[in-house]
Amino acid sequence: MLLTAVSDVRVACEQDTPVVAMLRPRGGPAQWVLGQRYELAPWVPAREYVDTYGNLCQRFVVPRGEMRILVTSEAEVAEQAAVDVHASFTPVDRLPDDALMYMLQSRYCPSDSMEDQAREIVKGCAPGYAQAARICQWIHGKLEYRYGVSDASTCARQTLADGAGVCRDFAHVGVALSRALHLPARFVVGYLYRLDPMDMHAWYEVFVGDRWYTFDPTQDKPRGGRIVVAYGRDATDVAFLSSYAPLEVTQMKVTVEASAAQPVPEAEPA
Amino acid sequence: MLLTAVSDVRVACEQDTPVVAMLRPRGGPAQWVLGQRYELAPWVPAREYVDTYGNLCQRFVVPRGEMRILVTSEAEVAEQAAVDVHASFTPVDRLPDDALMYMLQSRYCPSDSMEDQAREIVKGCAPGYAQAARICQWIHGKLEYRYGVSDASTCARQTLADGAGVCRDFAHVGVALSRALHLPARFVVGYLYRLDPMDMHAWYEVFVGDRWYTFDPTQDKPRGGRIVVAYGRDATDVAFLSSYAPLEVTQMKVTVEASAAQPVPEAEPA
Amino acid sequence: MLLTAVSDVRVACEQDTPVVAMLRPRGGPAQWVLGQRYELAPWVPAREYVDTYGNLCQRFVVPRGEMRILVTSEAEVAEQAAVDVHASFTPVDRLPDDALMYMLQSRYCPSDSMEDQAREIVKGCAPGYAQAARICQWIHGKLEYRYGVSDASTCARQTLADGAGVCRDFAHVGVALSRALHLPARFVVGYLYRLDPMDMHAWYEVFVGDRWYTFDPTQDKPRGGRIVVAYGRDATDVAFLSSYAPLEVTQMKVTVEASAAQPVPEAEPA
């Protein structure tokens, strides 16, 4: 399906402020980027690089005052999330090299202390996809989606203690519990069609069998319609805006729309 | 300056044909990609990856019959090419690691046999930018720009013997002569504003002092207004379309326009 | 100076246990690896890959029972640590792309909450090396080196609260305080000549001016004689052994010796 996502961000600062933004999705196995616009107003010189996860990162200096960052992404994505209840656990020694780092604990996912709880949750599940799916369902059932409980410093353990959080917290819990079972798990930020209320979203992926599968504990069942903006070990790696002086985000308005996938008229005369 | 480049490519084949395309510019130190559209008609699943040079590459299968590939790239680029006649030769042992591969000979740039000629051309020049500029001017003065002399197998040595060629050949000669003097040189494909007749274009960059400088022997003086689509060691690495079964390019129409750099209305109400 | 470091590790496990080891130093700007031996007894098939930080990582399965991992590394390293009290703060927008990730908070370095304390410590210092050096001295003066206070879950904030820790904890505090001032800081594990008592060691590096400088808050002044084994954002990334089933390290014996730097007799007849 063809999705058009718009992030309309407004920021304000009292001094020139260097930032690194992650707002441009890259094409990959799961999505084709059909169209993009990345506008800065006022216009300032900006540069782009690829980080160690393969994400596109934009560097620029927000000038003193106000700035608008308007990013439109049009992408062809899968309408259904891939599901394979029979995908089995991949023994650690057979994992691809680049999946290994997604088994390490990280800032918001202190998985080293969570194995007992993870084992309890997946009791009776076959190792692999079934475990990953059970963890995701468990989070969906046990945690309450509520703003204001968590903040930028809340880790998965704290969210489990609080019993509530937002998409980012749910994803951190999913990542941490998966890693505790030696299932590589990576944090994802992006857009989800028909998310309500609409906003940037966070979910995660787990490597089982021979590929990554999407899990989103804010939803009651697997859903496609996702544009991935960035992958990381947790939210630290994929902030949509990292600023290196005080900066206020005064607006973050997101819209996601589906459109017919007829990108170009074939009959148009050359 | 803000440029909008459009490549409107039509291809035809008699069997399903896998291709790798390089038609999507990436943001980098020299350019900001403001807008993009990458359309395939008929629509087919496509994937994107980053090659070892950092170029974005698109993989898909052209279905039997005809296909249109329509790529629009809007980029903010430098209006003037950087020039520094005093930039000095960087001793090989102080070059950045990733510049070293651009000193090796390659398919179309057999630089190993061209040192004598290169030394002759740059006689009297200070090592560094002055040498690189002299080589570029020499090519511009000595070689005739003429279609039909060269083909896909023509290397720099052949072009020197022929005394004529097109932009790709001129760039190969520049790259080969530069490398013969131990100046790292890389081949570039992209768009040049006001190129006449308009088409995809090829030029090259040379590393002197502490950075890459643009050289374009088809032009009589340094010019900005360039969108880089891909870097490589020579034309082999940066074909806009590599096909793995017979494929005919029935149309390759390029336009490049400049526009005012006012990307987004600042006053628009949030 | 030429150092020979030996890590003699013995491990035991009750089932076949996949591990990732980081025990092989790589050559780089700061060290030349003259000799290496990496022995596993019993011998098992092992593979090596390069992680996203450029570290060499060894993968193998420790068979049920006992295993010895004996790694000898001979490297030519700087006798003095580089010091430049005048190296100035690099504005964030001029940092190299690959330094940016070392400004993010991480598992053991929650730098986001430590800016006030960092500012207090460096009061009066010129931005840059002087700040970094002050932080290092402050840690050396304030924290007590003591085993048993910290464990594998202790982060920099906890160490500051405890007032004590080991080399790893000291380094985490240094990294976190540096990042809080927007100084890129990376965690290092390796060997230090004449460390007492001898063991694997941890310190950190800070990017100021145009390069990385070594800081080691366990020492009272800058010291060279270091073999770097691995770089990371914190200890998570550079464990000398990550195991994916219960594994006991029954011995970790380290020796580091200096030798004359005459690697090969020049006069030997060909």
Place this chain on the structure above:
Amino acid sequence: MLLTAVSDVRVACEQDTPVVAMLRPRGGPAQWVLGQRYELAPWVPAREYVDTYGNLCQRFVVPRGEMRILVTSEAEVAEQAAVDVHASFTPVDRLPDDALMYMLQSRYCPSDSMEDQAREIVKGCAPGYAQAARICQWIHGKLEYRYGVSDASTCARQTLADGAGVCRDFAHVGVALSRALHLPARFVVGYLYRLDPMDMHAWYEVFVGDRWYTFDPTQDKPRGGRIVVAYGRDATDVAFLSSYAPLEVTQMKVTVEASAAQPVPEAEPA
């Protein structure tokens, strides 16, 4: 099997000469580097980096006069070369991204003009391993191994015309013919146990099914006992020594020995 390879290289130059050497094998899926020594006499500062193919490269300046480079590599490698006559052709659109560059023509492998000949050679073979094996056998049968026919500028087409060459030329022909059939092929330099006369050796690998297979047209049947030193698109990428001023290699003495694979006494008391 455990092999110990020694390259004892002596060079001479009349001015300080920067070089890039490729003499240190890296661990990988196919080999475990048990021991290494890399000695320079006289000792000079040297650095190491990883090139775009993943090879370790050593940079240093050979001082005016003579220098000895003595590299010892001890590696555990497969005793038998993997063979799978049933491994089938991988359609281009299913090749891994990083195999694609090994289908491009290169300096010594102008595969674009060789498809007809390649098709003729493999007539009747099933697409895939069988084709690759046929090409290798064909080269072994048709070309004469003879020194003095080729030089540093000889490409695969020339070798076919000459009907003779050395290991490097044979490998170039194999690479070029394989690529002409859309079989990804990469050039390999390294050591082969019991090569006669002993020297650094060159062969190639072809990607079929889901992995790379070794082919060596200098041999009459598949043989293991190989230490890979470097991979590349052809000999350009993997010169054991690239020099950037006149440099004479006055000696290149290679020995390869097999030893018992008992790397460390298990019984040694801790």
